[in-house]
Structures are given as structure tokens and as C-alpha cells.
Amino acid sequence: MSVNVANVRQVIERWSRDQVLGLAPDGPSGKAAQGVAAPGRWQARGVTEEVLWGECAGSGAKPYLACVDLGGPAYRCSCPSRKFPCKHALGLLLLWSADDVPDEDVLPSWAAEWITRRAARAEAAQGEREALPRAEGARDDAGSCGSAPTGVAAVGIGDGQAGRRARVAAGLAELERWLADQVRQGLPGAEERDWEELGRRLVDAQAPGVAAAVRRLGRVRAGGEWGRLLGEYALINLLAVGFRRRDELPAELARTVMMRVGFPVTRGEVLSGPVVRDLWDVLGRRDEEQDRLVSRRVWLRGRRTGRAALVLSFAPVGQALDASLVTGTAVNADLAFYPGATPLRALVATRHPQPGTGHGTPPGVPVEEALAEVASAVAGDPWTDSWPVVLAGVVPAVDRLGGLPWHPRVATPWRLLAVSGGHPVTVAAEWTPRGLIPLTTWYDDGQAVLL
Amino acid sequence: MNDAWDELVSAALMGTHRRPYQGELLESAAVHVVRRRAGRLVSEAEAAGGAAAGEEAEAVSRAAGERLARILGGEQPRLLPEWLQAAAKTGRRVPPHLVPDLLDQGARDRSIRAHLGVLAGHRGRWLAGLNPGWAYLLAEPTGETWELGSAGDRRAYLRELRAADPAKARGLLEGGWEKETPDDRAEFLALLAEGLSMDDEPFLEAALDDRRREVRQHAADLLTRLPDSRLSHRMAERAAACLTVRARTIIAEPPRACDKEMERDGVRAKPPRGTGERAWWLQQIVARTPLAFWGGPAERLVRKRISDWDREVKAGWVRAAVLQGDPGWARALFAWDPLADLLAALPPAEQEAVAADFVKRHGVDGQLIMVLGGVSVPWGADLALAVLKKILKVAGSQPWNLGELTRIAGECIDPALHAMAAALSPEPPVQEVAALLRFRSDMLKELA
Numbered sequence: 001m002s003v004n005v006a007n008v009r010q011v012i013e014r015w016s017r018d019q020v021l022g023l024a025p026d027g028p029s030g031k032a033a034q035g036v037a038a039p040g041r042w043q044a045r046g047v048t049e050e051v052l053w054g055e056c057a058g059s060g061a062k063p064y065l066a067c068v069d070l071g072g073p074a075y076r077c078s079c080p081s082r083k084f085p086c087k088h089a090l091g092l093l094l095l096w097s098a099d100d101v102p103d104e105d106v107l108p109s110w111a112a113e114w115i116t117r118r119a120a121r122a123e124a125a126q127g128e129r130e131a132l133p134r135a136e137g138a139r140d141d142a143g144s145c146g147s148a149p150t151g152v153a154a155v156g157i158g159d160g161q162a163g164r165r166a167r168v169a170a171g172l173a174e175l176e177r178w179l180a181d182q183v184r185q186g187l188p189g190a191e192e193r194d195w196e197e198l199g200r201r202l203v204d205a206q207a208p209g210v211a212a213a214v215r216r217l218g219r220v221r222a223g224g225e226w227g228r229l230l231g232e233y234a235l236i237n238l239l240a241v242g243f244r245r246r247d248e249l250p251a252e253l254a255r256t257v258m259m260r261v262g263f264p265v266t267r268g269e270v271l272s273g274p275v276v277r278d279l280w281d282v283l284g285r286r287d288e289e290q291d292r293l294v295s296r297r298v299w300l301r302g303r304r305t306g307r308a309a310l311v312l313s314f315a316p317v318g319q320a321l322d323a324s325l326v327t328g329t330a331v332n333a334d335l336a337f338y339p340g341a342t343p344l345r346a347l348v349a350t351r352h353p354q355p356g357t358g359h360g361t362p363p364g365v366p367v368e369e370a371l372a373e374v375a376s377a378v379a380g381d382p383w384t385d386s387w388p389v390v391l392a393g394v395v396p397a398v399d400r401l402g403g404l405p406w407h408p409r410v411a412t413p414w415r416l417l418a419v420s421g422g423h424p425v426t427v428a429a430e431w432t433p434r435g436l437i438p439l440t441t442w443y444d445d446g447q448a449v450l451l
Numbered sequence: 452m453n454d455a456w457d458e459l460v461s462a463a464l465m466g467t468h469r470r471p472y473q474g475e476l477l478e479s480a481a482v483h484v485v486r487r488r489a490g491r492l493v494s495e496a497e498a499a500g501g502a503a504a505g506e507e508a509e510a511v512s513r514a515a516g517e518r519l520a521r522i523l524g525g526e527q528p529r530l531l532p533e534w535l536q537a538a539a540k541t542g543r544r545v546p547p548h549l550v551p552d553l554l555d556q557g558a559r560d561r562s563i564r565a566h567l568g569v570l571a572g573h574r575g576r577w578l579a580g581l582n583p584g585w586a587y588l589l590a591e592p593t594g595e596t597w598e599l600g601s602a603g604d605r606r607a608y609l610r611e612l613r614a615a616d617p618a619k620a621r622g623l624l625e626g627g628w629e630k631e632t633p634d635d636r637a638e639f640l641a642l643l644a645e646g647l648s649m650d651d652e653p654f655l656e657a658a659l660d661d662r663r664r665e666v667r668q669h670a671a672d673l674l675t676r677l678p679d680s681r682l683s684h685r686m687a688e689r690a691a692a693c694l695t696v697r698a699r700t701i702i703a704e705p706p707r708a709c710d711k712e713m714e715r716d717g718v719r720a721k722p723p724r725g726t727g728e729r730a731w732w733l734q735q736i737v738a739r740t741p742l743a744f745w746g747g748p749a750e751r752l753v754r755k756r757i758s759d760w761d762r763e764v765k766a767g768w769v770r771a772a773v774l775q776g777d778p779g780w781a782r783a784l785f786a787w788d789p790l791a792d793l794l795a796a797l798p799p800a801e802q803e804a805v806a807a808d809f810v811k812r813h814g815v816d817g818q819l820i821m822v823l824g825g826v827s828v829p830w831g832a833d834l835a836l837a838v839l840k841k842i843l844k845v846a847g848s849q850p851w852n853l854g855e856l857t858r859i860a861g862e863c864i865d866p867a868l869h870a871m872a873a874a875l876s877p878e879p880p881v882q883e884v885a886a887l888l889r890f891r892s893d894m895l896k897e898l899a
Contacts, residue, residue: 186466403493422502
């Protein structure tokens with residue numbers, strides 16, 4: 001009993017081992033997956049054009065059934081692990097990446113069933129989205145733009161927006177006074193615990209975005225760079241002033257201020273807005289832990305539109321993070337951007353079938369052009385502190401790339417230097433005010449190398 | 452603009468109540484910060500050091516590269532030397548993005564460096580020029596010549612020449628002998644083991660007077676392998692002076708002193724801790740005496756009673772059998788004491804037969820592992836089967852003892868036998884060996 005789902009001939013290019021391990025939710029999962037990635041552990045396995053499946057002998061009598069929809073990608077396994085993707089799905093992917101999974105035309109019935117159910121669910125979601133009212137349907141999974149959703153859940157049902165705004169206004173007014181005081185007394189006066197305390201009060205005032213920014217000050221202070229601390233103070237102050245005077249701002253900038261302060265835009269709201277369809281290169285990603293929450297940033301750039309995008313997801317430490325965007329691949333999708341003066345954050349609204357594979361090196365631009373783009377992003381949203389760029393024809397050096405320094409926390413990117421060998425290459429990097437963070441580079445033949 | 456910024460920072464640092472500032476300091480600062488972020492300029496200076504030269508050799512296939520990445524990433528890390536060796540035979544190189552990890556590995560593990568010079572290509576040497584931690588690479592062979600190459604290059608050159616034309620290689624070495632460093636002299640001399648003959652004897656005899664002990668030791672070892680060398684004759688005379696072979700016994704009377712001549716012939720005067728001087732000298736004399744000296748078949752000699760000095764004489768024989776590569780003696784001595792070293796003196800097929808027999812009769816312990824470690828690789832079907840059956844047998848009774856045995860089996864059995872191993876039994880340890888063999892089989896196919 002099996003179903004033939006291979007109707008469209010399209011072959012997914014095998015991912016590299018690095019790309020697969022990059023999907024692991026944490027280090028131990030990657031290690032465990034390598035243990036499972038032994039042909040002997042799998043009683044059956046196979047891959048159709050889009051679906052990879054396998055039956056892995058576990059400790060029990062019944063094997064675990066693992067299945068990966070490569071087009072999604074989406075993962076499923078019958079094991080009880082709360083990790084996602086689990087070691088079985090990852091192990092199976094590793095085997096596939098090593099060309100150790102035989103091609104098959106037919107799926108076993110359990111895998112076919114799952115794929116069918118998934119397709120049905122996706123269709124239902126699509127319908128729901130199209131019919132979505134403007135009301136706050138789904139809670140935003142991520143809180144404000146660019147910050148963790150601290151305290152979002154604290155907004156009680158029936159708590160009026162006006163009431164909340166008043167509380168935020170009071171909190172930010174206190175923040176303004178505090179900052180003015182710092183400048184009057186001298187910067188060295190404040191200490192880590194002052195920011196902690198201030199951050200807590202801002203959470204109570206329901207301004208989680210500002211609270212997170214204030215709590216990050218501890219790291220800045222640790223570096224002992226007073227100029228940086230002053231800069232951060234100035235931008236936080238600017239946000240508070242912006243909130244106070246939001247009625248005088250252009251509508252888009254006012255939206256940006258609200259989001260950065262911590263008024264979330266719901267998923268539903270974003271998805272009901274216009275979408276941008278393109279072939280999006282997945283340039284790289286960065287996971288960061290703050291307050292026992294892991295945030296994952298995935299950087300994208302559209303082939304046709306040249307637009308930059310950031311897909312952000314969150315999960316408690318040790319739990320499932322969105323693993324559907326694989327670095328070095330390109331996805332044909334509709335993205336719905338969050339509103340704002342410089343839209344960057346986006347949601348994947350719909351994924352379309354891939355038009356062929358092996359998209360190769362994404363188009364890049366000279367450094368000057370990338371900087372001009374960053375400049376207009378910063379001009380639109382002055383709090384922009386991160387922007388994905390693809391630089392073409394740059395020669396990486398030990399201390400910089402294309403005349404821009406690496407971020408101080410970046411260790412010498414030897415892998416990038418090795419691929420380049422002192423010759424010009426295309427490099428995807430994250431621009432930050434302090435320097436570049438390398439993401440991905442490409443060989444001449446289009447093979448992606450994760451950095 | 453920078454001056455204005457510095458002004459802002461120092462005002463904020465001091466506090467405006469001490470250093471007044473005209474206007475809203477935080478707002479001015481915000482303007483500065485945003486302006487600086489948006490208006491960043493590219494610094495012109497470009498990297499020194501230039502670009503890496505183009506590669507003559509092609510990179511290994513993508514599949515082979517991915518497997519190397521797996522090995523470097525911690526999957527089957529012990530197979531790295533085998534991968535490198537197989538890759539070196541293809542004449543290809545490692546793809547650039549894997550070179551840094553490989554060079555890091557080489558920085559920790561000297562034993563793999565010899566292949567890295569060629570495998571890392573020009574890119575590797577370019578990187579080694581940028582990272583002092585990888586500078587060792589610049590001394591490894593790259594295919595350069597005798598006159599200009601690194602020490603590694605010159606060793607490789609000499610090794611090849613020696614295999615093709617032993618006399619010419621010796622001539623080359625003799626020509627510049629005085630100018631070589633002591634380390635190089637020792638390394639080069641050891642390479643004469645290949646294609647050794649009596650033609651080398653005068654040169655080696657002269658090398659016994661070298662200033663460096665390692666050189667003298669290598670020369671003595673090589674001369675020991677030549678039964679007609681002057682050194683062998685001198686040793687036979689010394690043996691005759693202290694050992695008498697009788698019908699059932701051997702009478703030993705070790706030397707009472709180690710004279711200058713003995714030392715020149717490679718006898719070390721100072722014994723290791725716990726060994727008596729005379730015992731030590733006796734053992735070394737026996738080791739360097741041509742085995743033909745003893746007459747009769749080894750099996751019979753090994754059974755003779757040796758007054759007081761049994762252990763020393765037999766230890767000397769073991770060393771002699773290994774040094775002189777004598778299969779007859781090695782066989783006889785192995786029956787008396789199964790030492791891995793002795794196996795090396797047997798032809799490969801016999802090594803396997805002897806080891807397989809040993810596996811059948813012996814439990815899983817350190818000695819079994821040692822003996823198996825002495826068998827030349829890859830193991831053929833007979834030894835493979837003997838070891839797999841042993842694994843199967845032990846799996847039922849003492850599985851905790853299997854780790855090292857399954858590992859060595861997986862690493863040494865001919866990988867082409869993976870299907871046989873997989874079909875033998877579904878027991879996990881056997882399947883583990885089969886999986887490792889398959890991994891190696893695939894690996895070698897990718898590098899074929």
C-alpha cells in the first residue's frame with residue numbers, strides 16, 4: 001500500500017553536510033545525529049524527488065519513522081524527542097547529504113499520508129489567511145521588531161490600548177529623565193544593576209523593546225568604550241523622544257517607533273498585507289540567546305527585487321527553532337514584510353514550487369553600493385543595526401573585507417580566506433555598525449560555503 | 452566631525468554639570484551616531500601578501516571533499532590518515548574551504564603533516580604565510596627538487612631516487628654529506644633501508660664515526676641487516692667469545708666491559724633502568740649478530756636451555772629477527788613469545804595465517820590487540836572472518852571488552868569485504884564493523 005506522489009519531475013540539489021548540521025537545534029543534537037547517520041541503523045530508507053524517509057531502529061520494538069519534506073523543508077519523526085528537527089531526521093539528512101539514500105519512485109504509505117495531511121493543512125492555512133479579518137487573531141510569536149518578546153504575554157485581555165500607551169509613556173518619560181541625569185552626572189555613574197533595574201521597570205511599563213535595548217547596555221559598558229555607550233544612550237533616548245512625539249512623525253516612521261518600543265504587529269496583520277514574490281537566496285543565519293530564549297535570524301535577498309529580508313523566529317532554549325530556510329539554497333516564495341520606515345523583517349507567506357535547482361552564486365554589488373543601501377536603510381530607520389549585504393568582487397583579508405572591518409567579535413574567517421586565496425569573491429555578510437559578520441561565500445561553480 | 456564627537460563624549464564622561472554643553476547633548480549625539488553609521492567610508496588599504504598562485508592539481512571530487520569534512524567534523528576521526536594517504540595517491544588536492552580545518556589538525560598532529568604539503572596546495576602555503584600556527588606546512592614536501600626543496604621535499608626526492616636507482620641515491624647523499632645538518636643526515640640515512648646492499652657497506656661503515664648518535668645508530672642497524680658487513684663479522688666474533696652452542700644447551704658468559712669498538716658498532720653502554728650492564732651488552736650483541744651464526748634451525752635453537760641468561764639471549768634473537776627480517780626465526784620466536792614486531796618479519800600472507808590462528812586460540816586482551824596491530828593491512832578474508840567470529844563469540848559473554856577489537860577490525864579489514872561482514876550476523880558489534888568498512892569502501896571509491 002503506497003502512493004505515488006512523484007508527478008512533477010524536479011530534483012532537489014543535495015545539501016552539504018554543513019547545511020544539514022546547521023539545522024540542528026543545538027550542538028548535542030548535531031553530535032547525536034552523526035551517530036544515527038550510519039546506514040546500519042536504518043532498516044529502510046529512500047528519497048523521491050521531494051521527500052526523504054527512513055525507518056530507524058531505536059531502543060523499542062518498533063522503528064522510528066522519520067520523514068523530511070525537502071521542498072519545505074519540513075520534518076517529522078515518530079520518536080518522542082522534543083528536539084526539532086530530531087536526531088533521526090537530521091541523521092537521515094546526513095545520510096542523504098552523503099549520497100547514501102537510494103532513489104525511489106514511491107513513498108511508503110505512512111510517509112505519503114503525512115505529506116498529504118501536510119498539504120491539506122497548508123491549503124487550509126492559506127484559505128484562512130485570505131479570509132483573515134484585521135482583528136488580532138494570532139498572537140505575534142516574536143514581539144517587537146528586532147527584539148525578544150519579553151513581556152508581550154503580560155498584556156492582559158481587555159486591557160485597553162489607551163491604558164497601555166499611558167503606562168508606556170510614563171515608563172519612557174522616566175527613562176528620558178534617567179538618561180538626562182546620566183549625562184549630567186557623567187557616564188561612569190551607571191552600573192550593570194542600574195540597567196537591570198531600569199529594564200525591569202520598562203518591562204513593567206510594557207515597553208519590552210526598549211527594556212531589551214537597555215539590558216544590552218551591560219555588554220557595551222563591559223567593553224569600556226564610552227563613545228559606544230553614549231551612542232546607545234542617544235539612540236534609546238531618540239526612541240523615547242520619538243514615542244513621545246509620535247504624532248508629529250510620518251506614519252511609517254511612527255510604526256517603526258511603536259514596534260521598536262514593543263507594540264507588536266500580529267502575524268495575521270503582517271500576512272494580510274501585500275506580499276513580495278521572488279526567488280530568495282538564503283544568505284545565512286545567526287542564533288542568539290537572551291533571557292533563556294533563542295532567537296534565530298535568517299537573512300534573505302531577492303534575486304529579482306534585490307530586497308533584503310530578515311525572517312526571525314524564537315524558541316525557548318533547547319526547543320524547536322524554525323529550520324525551514326537552509327543557508328545556501330534559494331526559495332521561491334511570497335514574503336510579507338512587517339510595516340515600518342525601512343521594512344526588513346518578514347514572514348514567509350507562501351512557498352511556491354522551485355523553478356529548477358542549483359541557483360548558484362547570488363548577484364552581489366560593489367561595497368560602495370552596499371554602503372549606499374545601508375545608508376538609506378539607516379536614514380529610514382535610524383535604529384537599524386543590522387543589514388544583510390552581498391558583496392561581489394571583494395578580496396577578504398585577515399582584518400577586513402572590501403575595506404570594511406570585521407566585527408570585533410568575529411574570529412579570523414580562515415575558511416573565507418581559503419576560498420578566496422587573495423582573489424575577488426562574492427561574500428554575503430551581515431552589516432552592523434561595528435563591522436561585518438561573514439555569512440556565506442561561493443565558489444566559482446556556485447557551490448555555497450558556510451562561514 | 453570626529454572632533455565634535457570627541458567633544459560630546461568627553462562632556463558626557465565628565466557630566467554636563469562639570470563641563471557644560473550648549474544644547475541637548477543626547478540629541479546631538481544621536482545625530483552624530485546615525486550620521487556615522489550611514490556615512491561610513493571604505494578604507495583604501497588592501498591586504499598585503501598578494502594572491503595565492505593558481506593550482507596545477509585538480510581538487511578531489513565534491514563527494515570526497517564532503518567525506519573529508521565529515522571526518523574532520525568528528526565522524527570517524529581516526530580515518531583521517533587513511534583518507535589523506537589515499538588522496539595523496541590521486542595527485543589531487545583538498546578543496547580550499549577544508550584547508551583551514553586540515554591545517555589546524557596538522558598543527559595538533561605531526562603524523563599527518565607529510566601529506567599536507569601536496570594536498571593543501573598553493574592555497575595551503577598561502578594560508579600558512581598568514582597564520583603562524585600553520586607555518587610548519589612550509590617545511591613539508593611539495594614536489595620540489597633536491598637542491599631547493601624543503602627538508603620534506605628532499606626526503607621525498609631521495610626516497611623516490613633510492614627506489615629507482617639505489618647507487619645513484621647513495622652517490623647523491625655522499626656528495627653533499629658533510630654539508631647536511633645532523634638531523635637531515637639521520638633522516639636521509641634511514642632512507643637507505645630501501646634497496647640496501649653490500650654496495651652501501653663502505654659508506655655505512657664510515658657513518659659509524661658520525662658525530663650524531665642517531666646517524667651512528669641508523670648506520671649500525673643497516674649494517675646489521677648485511678650479514679657480510681664488517682660490523683656483522685665483528686659482532687659474530689664477539690658472540691663467539693661469549694656464547695657456546697652445545698647439543699642441548701647454550702652456555703653464555705656476557706662481556707665484562709663495553710669497549711670503544713663495541714660502542715662504535717652500535718652497542719649502547721648504558722642500560723635502561725632495571726637492566727644489568729652485562730645483560731644489556733649481551734642482548735645487543737646477540738641482536739646484531741647474523742642469525743646464520745647460530746647454525747641449525749631456529750625452532751631447535753629456541754628450545755635449548757640457556758644457562759642464566761635465557762631472557763637476554765631470546766630478547767636479542769627477537770630483535771635480530773626483526774632487524775634482519777628473517778622469517779624462519781620470526782616464526783619460531785613467535786611461537787615462544789607472540790610479539791607483534793615479529794609478525795612484520797613474515798610475508799603478508801603468513802602474517803595473516805599466524806594471526807588468524809592466534810585469534811582462534813587467544814582471548815580478547817591487550818596482547819591480542821597488539822598482535823593484530825602488527826599484521827600488515829589490509830587484512831584478507833581469512834583473518835577478517837576469524838576476527839569477526841571472535842567478536843561474535845565475545846559479544847554474548849563480555850561485550851564490554853569489544854571496543855578496541857571492533858575498532859581495529861573496522862580499520863584494518865579490507866574494506867571490499869564490507870558486504871561479507873554485514874551478512875555475517877545482525878549482532879550490533881559486527882554491524883558496527885561492517886558500517887566502518889563500508890564507510891572506508893565508499894571513501895576509497897571516491898578517491899579512486
